Amino acid sequence: MLRGMRKASSNWLGKAIMATVMGVLIVSFGIWGIADIFRGFGQSTLAKVGSTEISAEQFRQIYTDRLQQIGRQFGRPLSPEQARNFGIDRQVLQQTLAEAALDEEARRMGLGQSEAETLRIIYNDPNFKGLNGQFDPQRFAAMIRNVGYTEPRYIAEQRRVGLRRQIAGTIQSGLEPPKTMIEALTRFQNEQRSMEYIKLDAAQAGAIDPPSPEALAAYFEDHKVQFRAPEYRKISFVAITPDEVGKWETVSDDDARKVFEQRRSQLGAPERREVSQIVFPNADEASAARSRITSGTSFDDIAKERNLNLADVNLGMVAKSAILDPAVAGAAFTLPTGEISEPVQGRFGVALVKVGKIEPGTTPTYESLAPEIKRQIATERARAKVSELHNKMEDERGGGASVVEAAQKLGLTPVTIDAIDRSGRLPNGQLAPEIPQGLDVASQAFSSDVGVDNDPIQFNGGYVWYDVLGITPSRERNLDEVRDQVEAKWREDQISTKLRAKATEIVQKLNDGGKLADVAAAVGAKVETAVNFRRDASPAGVPAAAVSAAFRTAKDGVGQTPAAGGSEWIVFRVTDVTVPPVDLASNEVKQIKETLQRSLSDEQFGQYVTKIESVIGMSINQAAFAQVTGANN
Structure with missing residues (x-):
């Protein structure tokens, strides 16, 4: 593809809202701007909203950047399969389409935002402020350049974001959650339970004889897919980011002291x-x-x-x-x-x-601020250097050089990893230590192929270039290669099966009038208690599965639930259920009201955007979408 046609997209400004709820990532449906993507018509269209076309390459960049953002939050990259399991692919698509629809609606309504207001928002953005807390034009220019924006394009994008907010503010204003809803949610959230319980583990499972060769072979055949060797790829990459380049910069005391003196009155x-x-x-x-x-x-x-x-x-x-x-x-x-x-x-x-x-006021000494001042000077210099190196790297790549060859010619240090799977793990199961935290180069490599000239990945205000050097296909392993793993898994399953049967037997005895203390003594377990915990609590020593099970069980009721992957089982009795009275004036209830209000506002706004999309027309190229998100791999 033509390198000059790459589009900048979502970035460190966090224009989209993302949250983690109950361990599932939800990318919010947004009005705050993913990227400046809605410009003209592309060759390969992924979606069309009204008169706006979104190309597959534009969406690919948006989607890649979003996965990198999430990967940095988790401290490890997300594979395409994980992203699809979380529904991130559909959520990013929904947000992209929503923004296109809102831009079309803003044009239809003739909305506008003055240049003065747009500039005020930019000047107040903390990302663009220097050591003195004031807007820093050099910092602004470097940061938007590193994410692919010119100043006019960035200002135009911020104006579009402002127009989307105008529409959202109008649609969402004035909504109040009903008092009944607030009280019901408060009671649900504040309900408390107490329980007594015992833990069953390998000791209660009893002796488990080693499997016979025939039994182990049969188990392996039934579960062979679990022990299959994944596909591996050999990759090389080089990162050019302000943090990396900044490490090469040496800032003298003279330079740092000049900055300190210039800003002395604003420090401290x-x-x-x-x-x-x-x-x-x-x-x-x-x-x-x-x-x-x-x-x-x-x-x-x-x-x-x-x-x-x-x-x-x-x-x-x-x-x-x-x-x-x-x-x-x-x-x-x-x-x-x-x-x-x-x-x-x-x-x-x-x-x-x-x-x-x-x-009294305080004025810090140069010595106390010197490390931070030097770091900021190095970072500022590095931002300009990143842009320079980006252009040189692209020139080398455009001339046919591999990532390793281009990096070495520019005095950079490339990284080569002989074998890595989709999740960024080596054959020994460990995460590849050479990959910076949050960099999703592994899944990007699995969406490419040997010999493909890949676009660089935007990362931490800079870029990462990568090549796929080789592919080792996934294959079935034979039993001898994974015998220890198979036997360990067979043993885990045997323990889990015995514990389930033991727990079922204990529950039956308790339902027939037995005492938990008597049952515990009979199996060599200890009765423990957890008192007055809420459904979102994590009582010490109590697995989350047991907390959830307790809230599905009536007072004096008995239940069981696996924990720790089935190698431990919990049998419990709910001893008390308490629902505290609702205090509508409390800060907690006020927070619940605010949460409900945001939820209702988001729901109403979502319905509004859906209506816009249905009126102006929307179509999605599902094949292109599947190709971009890796569903076809």
Whole structure:
């Protein structure tokens, strides 16, 4: 494919919302922007929404970037199979289509956002702020360049994001969850249970004789697929990211000290003072009040006479820059502790200012900040270097050089891994230590082939180039290769089968009126208890499966559940069920209300987007989608 046609897509700005719920990743359906992908018509169309076409290559880049983001959250890459099992492929597609539909709707409605507002949002983005906490133009330019944006394109993308938010804000405003729903969810969430239980493990399973050769061979034949050798690939790659390039940068003390001196006034903590003020409509009333204070009337009494509470007069412990009125700020930061100012003509009236506690400002030394300043200087230099190396690497690759050849010519250190599976594991089952955390180069390699000129992967503000050098197909192993593994798995299954039977027998005895203590003594187990736990709790020593099972069992009811993969079994009796009363004024209930409100808002907005898509028309090339997400592999 033509390298110049690559599109930038989702990035470190986190424009899409993603969360983990009950161990299942849910990529939110979004309005916040995946990428600048909706530009013109492509050669190979994956989807069409209204007049907007999304090419397979555009979606591939979006999907790849999203898997990398998730991989960095988990600390390990996700394979295409795992991504499909989590439903991430469909969720990213849904979000991409939703954004296209919203952009079409914004055009139809004639919505707009001023350039000034768009720039205000960009200036306030913390990703673009330097050491002094202010917008840093150089940092901004380097960061958007490293994710493939020019300044005009990035500003245009932010304007589109703003228009989507306008639509979302209108659709989602004013929704309130019913009181009955709030109370029901609160009771469900706060319900508590207590139980007594015993754990059955290998000791209760009894002696298990080794399998005969015939039995082991038969077991292997029935479970052969579990012991199949996966497909492996030999790959080489090189990473060019600010972190990697920054390691090569040497920042002198002279350079770091210059930056320190330039920013000295903005570093450290400013002086802070406890400031109170009473504002009067004119100078005469302010002067009269000050005279009364000097005669013995307290500042607080004057405030009470004017029907002012503490929040009305106390500005708290603040820095000078945090006081909106410059005149009040000037007075407050010249008074000694405990003094009352002369009447001060401010923006909102004539004020009397009182100063309480004073916290002196602190200015850090160069030595204390030198490592961080040097790291930031190195990173800033590295961002520019990444762009330069990217172009050189692309030139070498365009001239036919392999990743290893191109990297070596540029003085970079490539990595070669002789055998790796889809999940990034070596034949010994360990994760390949050479692959940086969060880099999904393994699954990308399994979507490619030997000799293919692959597009670089965007990663950590930079790029990773990779080649597939060889393929070792998946194959069936013979019993001799995996005999120890097969025997261990056979033993685990035998233990699990015996424990299930033992647990079923115990449950029957308890249902017939037996005591858990008597049963425990008979099998050599210990009775344990877990008291007043909620359904989202993790009581010490209690498997999550047992907690879930307890909440499916009535008071005084008996149950059983496997734990630790079947090598341990839990038998329990629910001894108490408590539902605390609902306090609608509590912070917890307020949080539940907010959660419900967001959920209802998202649901309503989702219905709105679905309606837009049905009105303007939407089509998906399922074959192209399957190819991009690896479903055909």
